[in-house]
Amino acid sequence: MKRFTFSVLSLSLLLAGCQQAALSPQPTVSQLPAGIELIKDASVSSSSVAIPYKKYRLANGLTVVVHEDQSDPLVHVDVTYHVGSAREEPGKSGFAHFFEHMMFQGSEHVADEQHFKIITEAGGEMNGSTNSDRTNYYQTVPVNQLEKVLWLESDRMGFLLDAVTEKKFEVQRETVKNERGQSVDNRPYGRLSERVAQAFYPDGHPYSWPVIGHMADLNRANVNDVKAFFLRWYGPNNATLTIGGAVKAEDILPLVQQYFAAIPRGPEVTPTAKTAVSLTADRYVSMEDNVHLPLLYMAFPTVYARHEDEAALDILAEILGGGNNSLLYKNLVKTQKAVQAQTGHGCQELACEFTLLALPAPGAVKSLAETEQQIRQSLAEFEQRGVTDDDLNKVKAKMEAASIFALQSVEGKVSRLAANETFFGEPDLAAADLARYQRVTKADVERVYQQYLKGKAAVVMSVVPKGQRQLIARADNFTPVTHDFGGPSTTKAEDLQLRRTQDSLDRSKIPGAGANPAVSLPATWQQQLSNGIRVLGAQSHETPTTSLLLRVPLGLYDETPPQAGISQLLAAMLDESTMLKTTEQMSLALEKLGASISFSAGDEYLEVSVQSLSKYLPQTLELLMEKLLLPAFNADDFSRAQQQTLQFIQHSEKDAGVLASRAVQQLMYGNHISAYPNQGTLQSVSALKISDVKAYAQRLLKPAHAELILVSDLPQAQVLAELQPRLRRWLGDAPTRNVQIPDAVAKTGTIYLIDKPDAPQSEIRIVKRSLNRDFTGEYFRSGLMNFVLGGNFNSRINLNLREEKGYTYGATSYFSADRYAGIYQAAAAVRADVTGASVQEFFKELSRYQQQGMTPQELDFMRKAINQADALAYETPGAKLGFMAAILQYGLASDFTTQRNQIVRDITLDELNQLAKRHLDPASFSVVIVGPAAQLRPQLEKLGMPVENYKF
The missing domain is CATH 3.30.830.10 (Metalloenzyme, LuxS/M16 peptidase-like)
Structure with a gap:
């Protein structure tokens, strides 16, 4: 499942371009297959970051959006139905998500499990997802396999119900229960969102129940209830078919007409009213969970997706808790009062929630009431601090970068076209989105704070470890309404109003495929720098961006059990202060470029990932070298990183999957360092000192055997001209690694x-x-x-x-x-x-x-x-x-x-x-x-x- 959200915290999903495409001349009606109408041609644009498209509509109401991208021989197909859990009825929750499962179980002309088999055999990938407002099904395949995808998608749109059997229904009901157990009930904090939703929304509100549903509702349901849900919502007039990739609209529209035109319309679908959510007083709710740290979560009602105040609220969320320059970071994380603190402004079709979250550090507070007070003090501080020029500038830089990076994947472009068309009737909203954020002023941000947060009621959720209710912020003052929806459903097959697809197409034959498309491997060039770094590069003209991956031979294999986790602590320190900049100053410098530099450590390598707009590559590389050559190894930074690591280790011990992986490592590798988790153990990390990490870096953080892999729109000569003078300031060689892995210690058959x-x-x-x-x-x-x-x-x-x-x-x-x-x-x-x-x-x-x-x-x-x-x-x-x-x-x-x-x-x-x-x-x-x-x-x-x- 995926939740539909729009916020500045997920701009790479929000933005896929930055100019509205100019309209090209419309083709005459005679050029289109019968029954297909051109709604809009936005296939030509003066902007380099728009998503060109053409939008059509079939007589049965199916909307078709086509995006032509010839850069790779593949095609991504998305069918989005404007139905999610918000279209369900009280007592019948979980049907939308359940139907996501049923749609993969075969249809009249597609055998059980054959959908997966056909796509896998075609060399493709596929999945589906459900959220409150929509359900989508998507496949990426080599372009010669497109007709098969259209055959599959049309068959489950027009010929599904006869293949929905009682046995399939029962099996998938058990699968959904397993999914809930794995992703909700058996996961730390997994039930937080559904408990918050119960308190946040009025009883019966479409968002008041979880997307996965209440298992009691699914247990009551029978197969005819599910069929009725399909008949109500799964008509072509409630769907958008989006196709993007190495295609031409005029070539594929006849196929769309052939496979989809005969499917009859479903019942008419009208928009759901956007009723404002309001709370008259703070609602305190709590629960005990199998967690290591208590958590405080606050949620304020605001607006809905694309409301005129959404952009200003997103920027407010960034100021309050969006990174190392936010107020929550400064007041809670940097001071080690909290292991984590952040904000978000998640928007859905009908409502948005402004959320603030904190996990207090062990011993930092006596109860979550203190954490709540710290958060409220940060809100009050915002009133005094106001909005700075940097607050606005960094968000606008992030948006520019995100709008360009979003163009790197056909799937990413298609998913945005599909979502925007489904919810707003306009596939490419990039220009409008950029414009509304550019229009936000300091006064707008301060106004929305006053309007939606200051003095306003919120849901305040406490999640505490089992047996520690004394930690909750305040006694619960809200109890969800309970309902008795009766016993098992009595819906009968004769109650269904079936509709049949009638056409002359022989759908029993799986469409063939042409020859496999020619796949061009990346053309690469190699260079060895004077300090020993081997460079492997490739040029890609698709976006004006440069992506670097620097790999230094330094990782778990270089550690000893008493110092397990030191590589990851080094990576954390390299992400902190330098001798020239504080952590906050470095973060701000990168944010204003729309760039990112991140360090991580694995078994074999310390990896440095760099993302930059190519026009800012010189400035980004300067910041990279500052991080590599001038790390501050600040004591406060180390203490914070060490404590965060220790809390992560203890948190992971509550996760059954993590425990299983740890046991496998120990049983397979004994007391060798490879048996240890990358983050180390409580004993090893607790014993590490900043001097240990500094000495470790001085010994192993050397360029002589490092590897630098890059993909850029810039030519080789230009990239090297930027890289070489900077990287050759980094010198040195490290000892040769010698790894000898012992035999497993596990007993077989045990x-x-x-x-x-x-x-x-x-x-x-x-x-x-x-x-x-x-x-x-x-x-x-x-x-x-x-x-x-x-x-x-x-x-x-x-x-x-x-x-x-x-x-x-x-x-x-x-x-x-x-x-x-x-x-x-x-x-x-x-x-x-x-x-x-x-x-x-x-x-x-x-x-x-x-x-x-x-x-x-x-x-x-x-x-x-x-x-x-x-x-x-x-x-x-x-x-x-x-x-x-x-x-x-x-x-x-x-x-x-x-x-x-x-x-x-x-x-x-x-x-x-x-x-x-x-x-x-x-x-x-x-x-x-x-x-x-x-x-x-x-x-x-x-x-x-x-x-x-x-x-x-």
């Missing part, structure tokens, strides 16, 4: 059980040590072998545990490795009551595949899916950076992708099945399970494997 009391789900990991990473050898070939077992949605494991049994939201298996070591594991989060049965099914699938191997049909499916995926692999600068980083790190030949494609074409069934026999012996695995041990142990003991309690 279940290691980690207790997480009262957890509704269990995390399962069936694991063994395996191959080191390669790109054309046994590791790569073993990944091909695993593809049909657990490497895609239609894999044997997922179809069994999710689609047939309804035990999980998703199950998978995979090889993961680096140069030094690797593991193979099968994994899922399952309902606690079926944990033993799930382990049994995992081993059944592993054993059957190991003994019988892949079928010829599965081999054909794997070949098509892998070899047609290249069209999607190198689209964005980020994707290019990842591809190029592997070339440098592993010394790959420039034609290694050709070698891989040849392997996929030539590998035999016998070779794949021999790999299965070699790597999937069930007796070679160990099992890690995190869940409620008292409930799980009786189930697990029936499996005939030793069960050992495992503690960290």
Whole structure:
């Protein structure tokens, strides 16, 4: 699920261009297929950052938006229905999200699970999402596969209901329960938003129930209720079909007409009234949760999406809690009163919420009442401080950058066109959005503060660790209304008002596809700088941007267990003050350029990610060198970063998935440093001193073996002219790394059980040590072998545990490795009551595949899916950076992708099945399970494997 929000905090989603496209001459009606009307042609623009499009409408009401982008041989198709949880009725919540699941379960001419299979086999990607206001379904495929997507989408729009069976309904109802368990009930703070919504909105308001729904409502429902929901909302007149990529409108409109024109209209849909939400007094609500830190959350009602005050409220949110220069950061985070503090102004179609959040540091407050007071004091400080020129300038710079970076992905452009058309009837609103933010004045920001926050009532939510209710901000003074919606639904099939699609098209035949489109790999150039940095660059003309990835050989493998986590602390320190600028001054300098520089540390590398508009590349590089050469290693910065790390570690110990991963690391790698989490342990991080981090940097933060990967619209000579004089100021070499990974310490055939009391789900990991990473050898070939077992949605494991049994939201298996070591594991989060049965099914699938191997049909499916995926692999600068980083790190030949494609074409069934026999012996695995041990142990003991309690 995704929540529809518009705010300055997510500008990359909000903005996709910055000028309204100029209209080109409209084609004559005779040029269009019968029954298709051109509504608007915005395909020509004088702006370099607009999203050109053409908008059409079919006679049945379907809106079609086409965006032509010939830069990559792919196409993204989005079908958005203007229905989300806000269109549901009280007592029937969760139907919109439930139908997102049902739409992937086959239709009249598409078999069960075939939608996933067809898209995967086509080398594509697909998904769907639901929020309060819309449901969308989207696919990205090589452009030669477009007709298949249109066939699939039209079949589930016009021919779905006869394929919706009682069995599918029951299985997907269990899948939704598993999704809720995984993403809400078993996640720290997972129920916060639905509890806030109950208090924030009046009883019965469309936003007062969660998008995923109340499980009691789904339990009452029957299959006919779901069909009735489809008939009410899933007509073409309530949908927008958006197609973007290497297409031409005149070529694809006949296909759109062929597949969609005959689908009959649904009932008319009228806009939902935007009734202002108001609170007469503060509403205090609280809950206990399995969390480490208490959390305070405040929510004020404001306006609705694209209201005239939205832009000023977004800027107010940025001033109060949007980064290192905000008031909440200054007053709570920098002073170590809070581990985290931030604000947001999330807007939906009918209402917006201005939110403030803080997680107080341990021992910093006696209760959340103090945190609430600190937040209110920051609001009062804003009244005195007012709005500065920098406040406005940095937001406008962010918007310019975000509007350009948003053009790097066809999917990103299509999703914005689709959302804007669905909610506002105008696909490209970039110019209007930029204009309304540019118009915001200091007085506007101060006015909206007075109007919507000062002295206004809010919902104040306290989330506290179990058994610590004394920490809540104030006693609850609000109780949600409870309803009795009766017993099971009595909706009958004869109650439905069916509508049938009648056409002469033979929809039983899957459309064919032309030849695979030619995929151009990034043309690259290489250079070694005088200080030893190897540079691999590529030029991309799609956007006037430069993306850099600097990788320094420094990470977990260079640490010792007593200093585990030091690499990540170093990365955190490099993101803080320099000798010339405070953290706040550095953040402001970057924000005014619309640029970003971020540091992170993994197993092998310290990575520096740089994003810049190319026109500001010199200034951005100067700030990068200041961070690298002049880190301040300020004591206050270190103390804050250390405490934040310690709290993150303790918070992660409440997450069952994290616990499972930690146990796998320890069992697979023993006491070697690779068994430790990247962030370190409570013991190791607590013992570190700033002098340790500084000495570590002086020893290892050197350029001699670093790698710099870049993608820019600038030519090689110009990029090097900016890079070389700056980077050669950085000198030095580091000791050679020597990594020796010991054998696993886990006992095969043993279940290691980690207790997480009262957890509704269990995390399962069936694991063994395996191959080191390669790109054309046994590791790569073993990944091909695993593809049909657990490497895609239609894999044997997922179809069994999710689609047939309804035990999980998703199950998978995979090889993961680096140069030094690797593991193979099968994994899922399952309902606690079926944990033993799930382990049994995992081993059944592993054993059957190991003994019988892949079928010829599965081999054909794997070949098509892998070899047609290249069209999607190198689209964005980020994707290019990842591809190029592997070339440098592993010394790959420039034609290694050709070698891989040849392997996929030539590998035999016998070779794949021999790999299965070699790597999937069930007796070679160990099992890690995190869940409620008292409930799980009786189930697990029936499996005939030793069960050992495992503690960290």
